[in-house]
Amino acid sequence: MEPVWQIPRPALFWLLFTEVALAGLHADHLTLWLLGAGALVLGWRVQIYRGVWHYPGPWAKAVLVLMCGGAILASYGRLYGLEPMVALLWSGFILKLLEMQRRRDALILVCLGYFVAVTQCLFSQTPGTALGTLGGVLLVTVVLAALHRRAEAGYWRPVRTAAALLAEAVPLMLILFLVMPRLGSLWTVPQPRQGAIGVSDVLAPGDLSRLGASGEVAFRVKFDGTPPPHNQLYWRGLVLSRFDGRNWSRIEPGLDADAGASRRGGAGPQPWESAVQRLGAPRHYRMILEPSGENWLFALETPVPESPDVTLNDDLTLTRATPVASRWSHSLTSWMDYRAAAGGLGDGRRALETMLPGVANPRTRELAARWRGEVDSDAALVERVLALYNRDYVYSLEAPLLGRDSVDEFLWRTRRGFCEHFAGSFVFIMRAAGVPARVVVGYQGGEYHPDASYLTVHQYDAHAWAEVWLAGRGWVRVDPTAAVAPERIEFSVADLLGGERAFLADSPLSLVRFRGIRWLDRLRLQLDYYDYLWAQWVLGYEYRQERLLTGWLGAWDPWRLGFFILGAGALALLPVLFGQLRLARRPPRPPLERLFERYCRQLARRGVTRAPGEAPRALAERVARERPALGTDAAAISALLEEGLYGGGEPDLADLRQRIRRLG
Amino acid sequence: MPGLRAAFARRYQQWLDRRLPPVPSCRLENRRLFIFPSGAGALYGALLVVLWLTATNFENNLVFGLTFLLAGLFVIAIFHTYGNMHGLEIVPLRAGTGFAGQDVDFVLEIRNDGRRPRESIRLSYAGGETREIHLGAGERHRVRLPAPAGQRGWLDPGRLTIASVYPVGLLRVWSHVRLESRALVYPRPVATGPTPHARPAASEAGSASIPGREEFATLESYRPGEPKSRIAWKQHARGLGLHTKHFTDPVDQRRWLDWDDFPGLDTEARLSRLCGAALAADAGSEAYGLRLPGQVIAPGSGRPHRDQVLRALALFGLDGPG
Numbered sequence: 001m002e003p004v005w006q007i008p009r010p011a012l013f014w015l016l017f018t019e020v021a022l023a024g025l026h027a028d029h030l031t032l033w034l035l036g037a038g039a040l041v042l043g044w045r046v047q048i049y050r051g052v053w054h055y056p057g058p059w060a061k062a063v064l065v066l067m068c069g070g071a072i073l074a075s076y077g078r079l080y081g082l083e084p085m086v087a088l089l090w091s092g093f094i095l096k097l098l099e100m101q102r103r104r105d106a107l108i109l110v111c112l113g114y115f116v117a118v119t120q121c122l123f124s125q126t127p128g129t130a131l132g133t134l135g136g137v138l139l140v141t142v143v144l145a146a147l148h149r150r151a152e153a154g155y156w157r158p159v160r161t162a163a164a165l166l167a168e169a170v171p172l173m174l175i176l177f178l179v180m181p182r183l184g185s186l187w188t189v190p191q192p193r194q195g196a197i198g199v200s201d202v203l204a205p206g207d208l209s210r211l212g213a214s215g216e217v218a219f220r221v222k223f224d225g226t227p228p229p230h231n232q233l234y235w236r237g238l239v240l241s242r243f244d245g246r247n248w249s250r251i252e253p254g255l256d257a258d259a260g261a262s263r264r265g266g267a268g269p270q271p272w273e274s275a276v277q278r279l280g281a282p283r284h285y286r287m288i289l290e291p292s293g294e295n296w297l298f299a300l301e302t303p304v305p306e307s308p309d310v311t312l313n314d315d316l317t318l319t320r321a322t323p324v325a326s327r328w329s330h331s332l333t334s335w336m337d338y339r340a341a342a343g344g345l346g347d348g349r350r351a352l353e354t355m356l357p358g359v360a361n362p363r364t365r366e367l368a369a370r371w372r373g374e375v376d377s378d379a380a381l382v383e384r385v386l387a388l389y390n391r392d393y394v395y396s397l398e399a400p401l402l403g404r405d406s407v408d409e410f411l412w413r414t415r416r417g418f419c420e421h422f423a424g425s426f427v428f429i430m431r432a433a434g435v436p437a438r439v440v441v442g443y444q445g446g447e448y449h450p451d452a453s454y455l456t457v458h459q460y461d462a463h464a465w466a467e468v469w470l471a472g473r474g475w476v477r478v479d480p481t482a483a484v485a486p487e488r489i490e491f492s493v494a495d496l497l498g499g500e501r502a503f504l505a506d507s508p509l510s511l512v513r514f515r516g517i518r519w520l521d522r523l524r525l526q527l528d529y530y531d532y533l534w535a536q537w538v539l540g541y542e543y544r545q546e547r548l549l550t551g552w553l554g555a556w557d558p559w560r561l562g563f564f565i566l567g568a569g570a571l572a573l574l575p576v577l578f579g580q581l582r583l584a585r586r587p588p589r590p591p592l593e594r595l596f597e598r599y600c601r602q603l604a605r606r607g608v609t610r611a612p613g614e615a616p617r618a619l620a621e622r623v624a625r626e627r628p629a630l631g632t633d634a635a636a637i638s639a640l641l642e643e644g645l646y647g648g649g650e651p652d653l654a655d656l657r658q659r660i661r662r663l664g
Numbered sequence: 665m666p667g668l669r670a671a672f673a674r675r676y677q678q679w680l681d682r683r684l685p686p687v688p689s690c691r692l693e694n695r696r697l698f699i700f701p702s703g704a705g706a707l708y709g710a711l712l713v714v715l716w717l718t719a720t721n722f723e724n725n726l727v728f729g730l731t732f733l734l735a736g737l738f739v740i741a742i743f744h745t746y747g748n749m750h751g752l753e754i755v756p757l758r759a760g761t762g763f764a765g766q767d768v769d770f771v772l773e774i775r776n777d778g779r780r781p782r783e784s785i786r787l788s789y790a791g792g793e794t795r796e797i798h799l800g801a802g803e804r805h806r807v808r809l810p811a812p813a814g815q816r817g818w819l820d821p822g823r824l825t826i827a828s829v830y831p832v833g834l835l836r837v838w839s840h841v842r843l844e845s846r847a848l849v850y851p852r853p854v855a856t857g858p859t860p861h862a863r864p865a866a867s868e869a870g871s872a873s874i875p876g877r878e879e880f881a882t883l884e885s886y887r888p889g890e891p892k893s894r895i896a897w898k899q900h901a902r903g904l905g906l907h908t909k910h911f912t913d914p915v916d917q918r919r920w921l922d923w924d925d926f927p928g929l930d931t932e933a934r935l936s937r938l939c940g941a942a943l944a945a946d947a948g949s950e951a952y953g954l955r956l957p958g959q960v961i962a963p964g965s966g967r968p969h970r971d972q973v974l975r976a977l978a979l980f981g982l983d984g985p986g
Contacts, residue, residue, distance in 0.1 A: 107704040107833065111711045114734065118715060121726035130726050137730055141737065141832070148833040149783060150798065161831050165744065169736030176732035182720065189721045326724060541725050569739075576740060580747035583780035 005103050010155045011146035012049055015106075016042055018113060018139040019094060025120050025132055026090060029083045033071040037064070038094045045097045056098050064095055082190045086119045106147050113140040125327055125539050127531075141166060171572035179549065179561050179568075182542040191293075191325035198292040199237050199441050199462050203248040205402050205410070208441070209418040212397045212493065212503055214459035215510030217290050218443055219298065220532055221455040224284040228300070230445050231489045232336060234465065234477065235298040235457060237442035239315040241353055243431075245360045246406055248424060248439045251352060258346040260314035265305035265330075272314050275343055278302055278335035286543075288329040288535045295323045298442050298457075300334035301477070307331070316340060327539040342474035345436055353436035353469065361407040361428065368432035378435045378470050385429055386483040389422060395485035397502040419488075422480035423464040436469035440477075445492055452529050458512070460493055460503065592644045595656055599637055602663040606630060616641045633663055680823070686842040689755040692826070696839045699746055705834040708738065738834055745835040749785065749828050751778045752799075757806065759819075759847035761974075763939070767792060767810035768847040770821055775804045783830040789821045813849040816935065816978045820846050850974045851932065853940040883907045919945055919952040920963070921973070935977050942977070946970045956980055 007015075023030065023038055041064070047053035056064065068091040076084040093112040100106050117136030120129060145165075146158035197214055200207065219235075221227075240248035253259075260272030283300065297310060297318040305312060307330040309321050318332075345353070356365075375381045392415060399417040402409045407428045410421050423439050430437035444463035446455040465479040482489045487496050494512055497503045504510050511524035537544065546556055553560045600610045600619075608623050608630075620638035624631030637659050643649035644656075684696055701709065712735055719727035753775040762768035770789070776782050776799040788794040789811035797805050811821035827838035883896055886906035894908040921941050926934045938954070945952040946965070953963035954973045959980070961973055 103833075104703070107707060111707055114711055115714065118718070118727055118730050121724055121730065122718075122722055125724070125726050130729075133726070133730060134733075137733065144832050148830055150796075153783075165737055165740050165832065166733065168740045169733055172736030172739055173729060173733040176735060177725075177729050180728070180732065182723070182725075182728070185721050185723055186717070187721060191722075326722070328723075538729070539725050542723070573739070573743070576743050580743050580750075583747060583778060 005101070007049075007100065007106060008146060008149065008151035009049075010149075010151060010153070010158060011106070011143060012045075013155060014139065014143045014146050014158065015097070015109070016045065018136070018143055019097070021139055022090070022093070022113065022116050022136055025117070025136055026086065029086055029123060030090060031071065031075040031087070033075060034068065034087055034091060037068055037071065037091070041094045041097055045100075048098075055101065061095075061098065064098070068095065080190060082119075082122060085190070086116070086122075089116050089119065103147065107144075110140055110144050110147070113143065122326075127534055130538075138162060138166060168576050172569060175565060175568045175572060177541070178545070179565050181561075182545070188322070191323060197459060198294060199298075199443070200294075201238050201240070201250050201296065203240055203420055203424070203439060203441055203464060204246060205406055205417070205421055205424065206399065208420045208462045208464055209397045209399060209502065211459045211462040212418070212497065213505040213507070215504045215507035215512045216459045217528075217531070218292075218457045218459050218461065219287050219289045220535065221446065221457070222286045222288075222536075223453075223455070227448070227453070227455060228283065228336065230491065231482075232300075233445050233455075234301060234440075234463075234479075235443040235446075236301055236317060236440055237298045238296055238440070239317055239467075240439040240441060243356060243428070245358050246404075248427075256348065256352060258349045262311040262313050262319070265307045265310040265312070265332075267308075270314075275341050276302060276316070277339040277342070278337075279339070280335060280337035282333045282335050284331070284333045286329060286331045288327065288532070288540060289324050291326050291328075292324050295320045297324075297330075299332055301336050302338040302340070303332045303334045305330065305332045327535050329535070329540040329543055331543075339473065340475045341469065342472065345469055350436055350469075353438055354431050354434055356428065356431045361405045363405075363408045364411055364425070364428060365432045368429045371429075372433040378468070381430070381433055381435065382468060382470075382478055385426060386478070386480060389426075389480050389483045393417070393422070393484050395419075395422075395481060395488060395496070397497050397500050419481045420464040422484060423466050426466045426478065426480040430466070430468055438467050440465050440467055444479075444489065447492065447494075449525055449529055449532070451525075452532065454532055456528055456532070458494075460512075591653055592641065592651075595653070595660060596641050596645065599641065599660045599663070602660055603630075603634070605664060616645070630663065633659065637663070680840055681842070684840060684842055686844050688844050689753065690841050690843070691753045692749055692751060692839055692841075694750070696841065697746065697749060697837055698839065699742065699835055699837040702829055702833060702836040704829075705738070705836075708734075708834050712738070737832070741832050741834050744831050745829065745837050747780065748782055748830045749826070749837045749839070752776060752782060752785070752826075754824070754826065754841055754843065756843045756845035759821075759845055760808075761848045761850065761971075762813050763850045764813055764816045764852040766813060768813045768819055768821075768849060769808045769810050770845060770847060771806060771808050772824070772843075773804055773806050774799060776800070776802060778802075783828075785826060785828050785830075787824060787826050789824060792821075811847070813847070816849050816851040816932075817982050818846045818979075819849045848975060848978050850978045851935040851939040853943050854933070854936040855940045855944070856937045882910045884910055919950060920955055921945065921952055922955045923957055924955070931981060935980060939974065939977050942970065942973050 019038065019042060023035060027035070044053060044056070048055060069088075072084050072087045072091065073079060076087065078084060079088070089112065093109065093116050096105065096109045096112060100109060114137065117133055117140055120133045120136065123129075141162035142158050145161040149158055149161075197211060197216065198218060199211070238250060241251050242249045261270050263270045263273070285300075287298070289297070297320055299305075299318050302316055303312065303318060305318055310330055310332075311319050311321075313319060359365075371381060371384060375384060394416045395418070396416050397418055399421060400414045402414070407425045410417055411425055420439075420441075427437040427439050441462070441464045443457045443461040444465070445461050446457040448455055463481070465477060465481065467475045468478050470476050479489060485496060494503070494515065498513075498515065504513055511520055511527070514520040514524070549561070549564075550556045553564060596616065599616075603610065603619070603623060606627055608619075608626055610619050614622075616638035620631075620634040623634040637656065640651040640656050640659075644651045690696065712731060715727065715731040715734065718724070719731050755773045755775065757771040757773050759771070760769040772787070774785065774787075774797060779801050781801055782799040784796055784798065786794050786796050787807060787809055789809060791812040792810045795807050795809055797807055799805050809824070811819065813819050821843075823840035823842050825838060825840055827836055829836050883899065884907065886895060886908050890908045894910075896907045896909050899905070899907050921938050923934060923938070926937050929937070938956075942952065942954070951963040951965045952973075954961040954976060956976060959976055961969075961976060
């Protein structure tokens with residue numbers, strides 16, 4: 001016998017408001033087509049509410065659904081993937097508006113709304129996004145509250161209800177967040193397509209200079225113990241051994257017959273590692289990576305990873321099983337003093353590392369051949385090339401464009417370049433002279449936070465250098481940039497190139513620009529610190545969870561966790577419970593009624609019990625009969641009570657209290 | 665299956681009867697209140713599972729946090745939903761009367777002595793319409809709640825269902841209150857046409873007549889729709905125009921509604937017809953009396969008389985307190 005349901009006006013208002021707000025949150029991932037369809041549906045729903053239009057028939061609905069599906073397929077080119085899936089959800093969220101004829105439909109809409117709001121966090125995990133998503137969740141809760149309230153309650157009551165409920169839920173959230181175990185991915189899920197920038201696995205002249213335009217954070221590092229000096233911070237990422245005349249890239253898998261199997265984090269060493277000597281003291285550190293959308297990682301030289309998700313390759317680089325799609329952190333140990341392949345290089349390997357296809361850059365090839373004859377060792381050749389760079393080359397982000405013979409043009413004509421120009425041309429010369437050499441890309445340096453002792457590496461710290469194989473010493477790092485601009489390695493690229501126009505060109509508001517202004521620089525470091533804490537304690541909490549809770553509870557087992565949830569949960573709920581009890585309590589009774597009760601209690605003690613419904617006067621008469629000694633007092637008290645309770649008089653309460661006390 | 669379900673429903677009722685016996689009035693305390701996730705709550709639970717899976721698979725702590733926030737919201741909602749109903753007092757004030765097959769109104773007073781406003785409290789009797797009320801702090805509200813009346817006699821409206829899903833609809837708190845209240849249900853009235861009059865009566869009857877077919881009374885000009893058999897063809901033949909003959913039956917002005925007027929019918933059918941006749945007589949503002957086996961109500965008129973007559977019809981032959 002339910003009456004026909006009509007959505008309460010405030011609920012509809014907040015629902016439409018929420019739809020618009022969530023569209024705003026997701027504007028980055030939604031296409032204009034979908035936003036347009038959303039506006040159409042919103043308008044239609046308003047007209048239905050006003051009684052102007054009807055609900056769409058089955059055909060109109062089918063057309064709308066097909067249009068949205070088609071728009072998604074056309075815009076994203078696929079249905080599997082995070083963006084199209086979120087777009088699909090959002091479309092459902094919008095279209096369901098036209099089918100909202102019962103309260104149950106509205107509740108489905110609310111659940112969809114929660115999900116759409118939360119998916120925002122899959123794309124970005126900044127504190128700003130978290131706040132925006134929280135706002136979205138609050139709005140959906142407002143809709144939920146408004147749906148269960150009569151329309152006359154107005155527009156703001158549901159907001160207050162929703163805010164109060166969520167505020168009370170926050171302690172529970174914190175407890176669950178701290179304690180609930182994180183199981184790790186149960187199955188693979190589509191990751192967001194990152195517009196993220198970073199070091200790529202193909203290096204062409206000019207690629208790294210482009211990263212110099214970005215002030216974004218690449219990763220942060222927290223060292224156990226003292227951190228190494230700036231000029232030792234070579235964050236090795238990828239080894240690029242293949243040259244096609246212009247680009248440096250990785251060797252395709254399978255081409256290298258001598259390749260050793262990768263070692264999984266936490267596992268024992270592979271056979272090829274016998275050729276690697278790790279010397280000196282190990283350094284243990286933790287890296288917090290920003291999403292790069294790629295699966296290669298960066299580490300100081302000769303790392304050994306701890307996470308089983310990470311593998312160590314035979315060129316001493318690290319790879320993660322899946323691309324880094326969100327902030328992620330892992331621990332590792334590096335031996336910065338090492339010998340790799342000092343015993344000799346296999347023939348296949350040597351061939352790969354000296355390969356120079358084609359006949360481009362004839363002038364450089366000729367010079368290399370000439371110099372090879374003039375020096376007596378590979379090491380001397382290295383010194384000679386570095387001396388050349390040191391003499392008449394300029395280190396700059398603003399390098400001229402290069403043509404087909406890029407190495408020749410750079411070395412003999414423009415003589416101006418960023419690190420990739422120097423590293424690339426250096427390896428070219430070495431290979432032309434028959435010395436095994438390769439390009440390494442990664443980052444160099446980083447910025448220490450003065451108080452919190454962690455290191456922040458920005459995109460503009462991207463760097464390319466070379467590794468040369470020297471007999472008896474194995475692979476040796478050679479950084480031609482250090483020969484051109486030693487300050488780059490000793491201090492920071494920001495100090496060296498901060499004045500160039502191209503530096504931070506993509507981050508016009510980056511506070512790194514204002515390093516000269518003292519208080520702004522403090523502010524920048526402080527903000528970076530908060531971001532670091534956010535990454536450490538919120539985004540990467542699962543890495544701290546066990547240690548933190550073991551510290552609190554003494555051990556990490558299901559029983560303790562269960563009891564902790566129950567105990568802390570009960571503590572968190574007590575205020576809510578008391579609040580509810582206080583609200584349900586009767587308001588204090590009028591003092592006269594309480595006095596009457598007391599009077600009855602006194603009489604009961606003397607053997608006269610008030611009958612139900614007996615009036616004060618009748619009671620007094622009965623007292624006079626049964627306990628004549630009390631008769632006069634009782635008559636007076638009863639008269640006063642009756643006067644106060646029913647007669648509209650205001651007897652002296654203190655006097656009355658006195659008289660009642662004297663009865664006893 | 666249906667047998668099983670019925671058996672289960674019966675057991676549930678028995679359990680309820682033991683747990684919540686009938687009371688003159690009641691305050692909704694912990695013992696009387698039940699709370700369980702509603703349909704929307706189940707949907708919400710499914711949402712939480714999906715969110716948790718999303719958080720786990722994407723290894724995303726922000727999604728974890730929001731999932732836990734929504735889980736916390738559910739837990740908090742338990743307290744608020746419960747608190748919205750806890751401490752309400754239900755007092756039955758009076759019951760209306762009605763006829764079998766119709767609804768009978770019960771008037772209840774819902775008292776909120778607490779300091780919190782109570783929102784969207786829904787009350788209903790099984791099979792009856794639902795009423796929704798809102799109470800401010802310290803407010804009392806009278807609600808007229810219909811219960812369907814199946815047959816004549818005393819109607820026990822059964823359990824009053826008082827429920828609420830406020831504030832977020834994820835949980836439903838309810839109580840099935842058995843109140844000691846009853847309503848008098850009169851027999852289903854059946855119209856008897858003009859006959860149930862009566863016997864042409866004896867003695868002190870004042871003389872009157874009602875339209876009938878026994879004695880010729882007047883000749884009136886024909887109005888369209890009157891039966892052809894009544895047309896006075898003789899007059900028409902004489903060229904006096906179309907007229908119809910009207911007859912009357914003589915009646916005793918003080919009518920008797922008599923059990924014996926309906927021979928051959930069973931008890932309920934007789935009572936229904938007597939009821940219909942009583943209503944017709946009452947509408948005509950004539951004095952009427954009732955003769956039932958073993959019970960006679962002297963002729964009279966007016967509201968109290970009518971109620972007395974209907975009450976006698978309602979309770980005829982039934983045991984228990986009259």
